[in-house]
Amino acid sequence: MARVVLRGVTKKFGEVVAVRDFNLEIEDREFVVFVGPSGCGKSTTLRMVAGLEEVTSGEIYIGDRLVNDVPPKDRDIAMVFQNYALYPHMNVYENMAFGLKLRKFPRHEIDRRVREAAAILGLENLLGRKPRELSGGQRQRVALGRAIVRNPKVFLMDEPLSNLDAKLRVQMRTELAKLHQRLQTTTIYVTHDQVEAMTMGDRIVVMKDGVIQQVAPPQELYDRPANVFVAGFIGSPAMNFLRGRIVVEGDRTVFDGGALRIHLNGALRQPAAAYAGKPVILGIRPEDIEADPAFVETHPGTRVESVVEVVEPLGSEVYLYLRAGEHNLTARVDPGLRVQDGDRLTIALNTDKVHLFDPETERAIR
Ligand code: ATP
Helix, strand or coil, X not given: CCCEEEEEEEEEEXXXXXXXXXXXXXXXXXEEEEECCCCCCHHHHHHHHHCCCCCCEEEEEECCEECCCCCHHHCCEEEECCCCCCCCCCCHHHHHHHHHHHCCCCHHHHHHHHHHHHHHHCCHHHCCCCHHHCCHHHHHXXXXXXXXXXXXXXXXXXXXXXXXXXXXXXXXXXXXXXXXXXXXXXXXXXXXXXXXXXXXXXXXXXXXXCEEEEXXXXXXXXXXXXXXXXXXXXXXXXXXXXXXXXXXXXXXXXXXXXXXXXXXXXXXXXXXXXXXXXXXXXXXXXXXEECCHHHHHXXXXXXXXXXXXXXXXXXXXXXXXXXXXXXXXXXXXCCCCCCCCCCEEEEEECHHHCEEECCCCCEECC
8 A cells, every 4th residue: 555645744944834734645546746836835745755855743654654754765755856867877777777776686686677667668779878868758768767666655756847848748748647557656746837737647736835725636626626726727728817796686696897797697606696795706717708609699698798809829729818898808719710809709608617706715606
């Protein structure tokens, strides 16, 4: 069993609280991603699991063993960093074998493990090369190989792909996912890239200012963000946020945003009604703004008159930057829609996909 459990883990550097009361149970075989902006405490949390940083308070368990006082080398973990720091004078084989040699593994066992890892990573033909004779992607694979040969209980990865160019990063992302399917080793993966988090994680831990904002599988994070921060952080282009207030008119619950008035139906109606007369923030993702005339026609209650400020064609889709009174909106629409800068455009919001947030707490209203 290689569960990893963090209980009330806090880390202070002097006055700075880098991580605050972090609670998480990572299941055996799970691939969990820590994501958040620079300085949110994700690396510090990973380094505490690794034993490279002492916890100020709280407990960390790896495979049911309390490891607070266990040195890194005895924690049965393997780390992969962004600067993979291969030994330049050693060839690929020696780089992968090095950690096992230090641990005094018998030579035949080292050989078996290195060749097995090389086969998994497609490095069989490169074993004699020095790091400088490898591409960035190949070097990163060697760094992974070094972790794999250890056969650890847990992989800890800190932005392992961030030194690679965009194309290679996408490719390595898939390779890492396949590797995890094959080895099933419990993995904690740190990144600031929400796309990486969404595509790789079984579950994602979103952090901000040292505090967990939400823990959820990718789709749930996208569909049901717990607060404004998560809603704005996950998804590209980002969710639109509109300030307004809730008005209840007879049996109608309306979001009144000045230039736009949206009738709220479905699941949101009841919770929204509790905010009658109060300010709220309405969130709508760019793809949930509809410009298709047939949709707009049939959804009079969520229609918005807008002016197209910028059209950004991306081939498979088009981003429209719209202005509706005092509000700016980004919409993601079908490239078949013929519009130009300066055009007037009537859009409609898909109210099933509308989010509401309390402006004071910034929490989702449900
Ligand atoms: P990044 O993506 O930039 O690496 P991060 O989310 O991994 O950011 P951390 O490196 O964990 O963030 O840092 C969290 C906070 O702790 C930051 O405010 C950082 O300045 C502070 N911090 C980290 N390490 C130390 C240290 N050794 N001494 C003092 N403060 C530190």
